[in-house]
Amino acid sequence: FVASQAPGEGQAFANLGNLYATYLKDNAKAETNYQLAVKASPANPAFARALAELYTSEGKTAQAEATLKASVVAIPSALDLQVLLAHLYRDAGRTAEAKAAYASVIAAAKALPTPDTGLVSALESELSDLK
Helix, strand or coil, X not given: CCCCCCCCHHHHHHHHHHHHHXXXXXXXXXXXXXXXXXXXXXXXXXXXXXXXXXXXXXXXXXXXXXXXXXXXXXXXXXXXXXXXXXXXXXXXXXXXHHHHHHHHHHHHHHCCCCCCHHHHHHHHHHHHHCC
């Protein structure tokens, strides 16, 4: 099944990715469709998050990292992607990179027009737990 090339096609591909990942358990097709969703709508953080989470669930850390890094550059306002990147580094034992990622997202959350104090507090707690 191939989604048509039309406005909103990113969402169509993401929907197919969700179908393949969640219900049909075909991660290869899910990956292809999430990649197409990200390509069609690079400013939509949900598509990048879905692809990165799929990669992470499959143990494809390098691909998850590459997806998140590219998406953080493309969508700097998507703090959730920055948090996922910090968690990826933390979970991989890459402490120095995790600390830098945490510091970056904490600064971004503080710099919001209305600072996200809940997020800042949670991330500062996670950061302090890193050894």
